[in-house]
Amino acid sequence: MRMGAKRSVGLISVLAVALIGSALTDMGNECNMAGFYAELGCTALPGAADNSTVCPDAYTCPKLHPDPSMCYYRGVPYKDRSMIPQAEVKNPCSLACQCSVSGKPSFDCAAVDCVETFDDMQQECIKTYDLESCCSTGTVCGKDAVAALKTCEVDGKTYREGEAFEPKNSRKTCICTAQWNGTIDDSASCRDINCGLEIHYQDKLCQNCAPIFLGSDSVCPIAFTCPTNKSIVIRGLNLRGVSSQCVFWNMTLSVGDEVTVDEECTKCTCNVPPFVSCTKKIACNE
Template sequence: MESSFFLILFFAGTALTDMRNNCNLAGFYAELGCSAMSDTNSTDCPDAYTCPKLHPDPSVCYYRGVPYKDRSMIPQSAIKNPCSLACQCTVSGKPSFDCAAVDCVETFDADMQQECIKTYELESCCSTGTVCGKDAVAALKTCEVDGKTYREGESFEPKDSRKTCICTAQWNGTIEDSSYCRDINCGIEIHYQDKLFQNCAPIFLGSDSVCPIAFTCPTNSSKVVRGLNLRAVSSECVFGNTTLSVGDEVTVDEECTKCTCSVPPFVSCTRKISCTD
C-alpha cells in the first residue's frame, strides 16, 4: 500500500453499499473482456468480475487483447466505436492511444424558418442527413420508446438497454434486432488506455450513464475509508497500488464525486449531476 495513502478505520454503522449505479459497470466490464464471477439476489449486478491482464507488456498498447507497438495504428475495421478514428499507439512513460479528432458539426440554420430533424445511420458517429419542412417531417414513420416519439432516422438509447438504436420504418420494439440497434461501445481502452494502465477508477455521471465521463487516479491527498463488507465478497478492488475491500471508499480530488469498491476489481465513482443535490 502506498505510503501516500492515509487509512481511516470507519467505525460508524455503515449501511449496505448503494448498488443503484453499479450496473453501469456491467457494460464497462463487458467492453474490457471481463467475466462475471457470480450473481447475487440483492442486486442486479454480479458480486465481482474476473478481468484479463490488460497490460501484460507495459511497452505496448492493447486493444481487445491485441498488442500494438509504439507508432502502430489500430485497423479501422477492428474499432468498435464509430467516433474513434485513426487511432495510433503512443508509448511515452505509459501507453496511450491518440486518435483523430471527430467534430460533429450539427448545425441548424435558424433563417430557414422550418422544422428540421437530424438523421443518423447505425454505425455513424455524426448525423448523416437532415429532413426539413413540416410536411416532410410529418410524413416520416415514428417509433414510440420509453414514452417518447422519435422520427424515422433519429437515434435513441432505450432505457436500461446499453444500446443505441435508429428509428426505422421496420421498428417493432425489439432492441435485439441488429439491423437498427447495436451495443454501445464507449471506446474505454482507446480513450483511457493510460488510465487503465495506472489502475484508475471510472467516473459515471449520475446513476443512469452507460459510459464513464472520465477516470480519476490516486494522488497524495487520496484517502481510503474502510467500510463494512456486508455482502462478504472475497474479491478486492485495486486503485493505483492500493487494495480495497468491498464497502471501502476512497476520497478523490474531483468535487461531488463518490468512489467506492462495490464490484471488483475496479473502484467505481459516481459524480452528482448537481452538487446541490
C-alpha cells in the same frame, strides 16, 4: 493525473460509523460496470447474477498490459505506430487509432469534428443519424415534414424516424427506423455501445485508476480519476460479504469502502471489484 512510478501515495484509513442504509450499494440501478468489465474481457465470478439490473459481486480480469513496450486492445498487442483495424474498433467516433509508445503506451485517434448546421428560419427541425456514423447525417425541417416521419416508442419517449436513442438497461445505441419492431436485437437498428476504454484510457487502466460515470444510468465513463497524496480511504460495511477487493493505484479497498478524490461532486466506492467506480452528480446541488 499521471503519476510517476516513484511517487508515493499516502493512505489514511478512517473508520467510518455509517448507517446501514447509506452503506448499501444501489444495486437496483443499471449495472454500468457490467459493460465496463465486458469490454475489458473480464469474467464475472461464479455464483453471481449477471444481467442488466443486478451486478455480479466481482469480476476477474486478464492482465491488460503485459508488455510496457506495446499497446493493447482486446488482448491484441500493437507495436509503436501500428494501427487498429477500423473493423475491430467498432466505434464510428474513434477513427485511425494508432499506437504510440513515447512515454506511456497509448492510442492516438483522429479527431472527429461534427459540424452541425442550424436552420436560419428557426423551423421545427430534427437531426437524423445513421447507425454507423458518428455525426448526424441529415436534417428534417418543417412541421409537416417532421409530422410525416414514422415514430418509435421507447421507454416512455417518442422518437422520430432517423433519431438516435439508447434503450434503458441495454448498453446499445439504436436508430428509429420505419421498420423498428421494438426489439434491441435488430442489428439493422441497434448496435452495441463500445466505449473505447483501452483506446482512450489505456494508461489510466494500467494505473488502476477509477472510471467516473455521470449519474447512475450512464453506460460509458466520462473520465478516470487517479489517487493523489491527499486521497483518504473511508472504511465502510461489506454487507454482501464479498471477499474480493478493489485496487486503486497502490490502495486496497474492501466492498463498501469509499475513497476521496479531487473531482467535485464525485463519489468513489468499491462496489464491484477489482476496479473502484465513481459516480459524478449531474448537478452539484442534488
